[in-house]
Amino acid sequence: MSENPPAATPDTPETGTGTRPDPAAEAAGPHPVDQMLPPLKLLGAGLQHVAAMYAGVVAPPLVVGIGVGLSTPEIAFLMSASLFTSGIATLLQTLGFWKVGARLPFVNGVSFAGVAPMLAIAKAESPEDALPVIYGAVIVAGVFGFLLAPYFCKLIRFFPPVVTGTVITLIGVSLLPVAFNWAQGGNRQAPDYGSLTSIGLASATLLVTVVLRRLLRGFLKQISILLGLVAGTLIALVLGVADFSGVSDADLIGFPTPFHFGAPQFAAAAIVSMCIVMLVSMTESTADVLALGEIVERPADEKTLAAALRADGLGTAISPLFNGFAASAFAQNVGLVAITKVRSRFVVAAAGVILILLGLCPVLASVVALIPQPVLGGVGIVLFGTVAASGIQTLTGAALERGDNVLIVAISLGAGIIPIAAPGFYHAFPESARIVLDSGISTGCAVAVLLNLAFNHLGAEPADAPELAPDTPAHH
Secondary structure, eight states: OOSSOOOOOOOOTTTOSSSOOOHHHHHHOSOGGGOOOOHHHHHHHHHHHHHHHHHHHHHHHHHHHHHTTOOHHHHHHHHHHHHHHHHHHHHHHHTOBTTBOOOSSOOEEEOGGGHHHHHHHHHHSOHHHHHHHHHHHHHHHHHHHHHHHHHHGGGGGGOOHHHHHHHHHHHHHHHHHHHHHHHTTSOTTSTTTTOHHHHHHHHHHHHHHHHHHHHOOHHHHHTHHHHHHHHHHHHHHHHTOOOOHHHHHSOSOOOOOTTTTOSOOOOHHHHHHHHHHHHHHHHHHHHHHHHHHHHTTOOOOHHHHHHHHHHHHHHHHHGGGGTOOOEEEOHHHHHHHHHHOOOOHHHHHHHHHHHHHHHHOHHHHHHHTTSOHHHHHHHHHHHHHHHHHHHHHHHTTSOTTSHHHHHHHHHHHHHHHHHHHOTTTTTTSOHHHHHHHTOHHHHHHHHHHHHHHHHHTTTSOOSSOOOOOOOOSSOO
């Protein structure tokens, strides 16, 4: 995001983005989002996105695979399948077709929101039926999300800066504990969890990343996160905490065979559960699209948001065919775009191609997996903190001099931080309610929208309502 973002102005047919077209910018070439970078820069920046999201993609299939009792090779297969399907979903989002895809530098990956309900489904089913029932529910949830997208996107009018700023801040704050967990080693049951070695490695990676960001110039500065990951991994090798054994054990080529675990089965309770998850994912994706639109200076209108949510739904519906799970936005990559200022959607499309190749080549996937969790934790602090900072920047334009808006931000942040500060706060609530309440992003977003509705819409003219971009065919 630029330090001084342009003020929102009504759309024009030429842009449809919420800002007036700049004749000088038009003469200079396409919007940075639509610029194609040279191959080397495209590959380097794409690898950086893959490195930032890799742990988030493979963690859900790892947890679910263990939960349903799969063997180690089957879990590895499940992880490769998730990489493959995340690549497909990312291409749908960045390149798009028809009215599908935001055509923004937007990464789609396996949603962690579905892990808990999928484990609950697995407990209710026999081991051989668990994954087929899960996949059947995910397919229906994806179709549900695809059909709901053009209606769900109309909620954009209830997302002025006071709401989007709060939600973007919550996205960053909610992700920071993930980085802290990585910094301690990632596995709470490991005997060396939280050791001085792990935290020291994370700190060293963070320090190297900051130094590189400060000293480097041009393209090298833009990929400082990737260089920090490489440096951190080299330090881990010197310390003897990086493991190469997974590379020699992995297959060179492995295609995710369709319906490898059996044909999908459709159970009503499982479908309802995953449809709720889909609603949660759509809420989080809405916030992420709005945040990314501001960061790349192409504010999302209703058409863009609907197209993004269709890509979520279609990617989710396709994933089970190749043994993947529900796909949704990855907030950590939004932070990467914010900090690197690389706004080209083709960079993220390149990341999608790399993910597909990783899914088809387990040995390559295992190489990326060499990055130790503490190294990811070190750069994660930078990435996720940047997202929170972007939210604070958005709040500066939210008319906080009005006491009502301060109250909206205060209560929404409080509600969103509850699952982080007190993880067991909602333990007595029904499982269906906890799916939403245990997501600080979703809870905070819902509270912010409702309070904004109460204070700025019902019986009052909102003082800080955004000028919405009217629907135009500019991007789709």
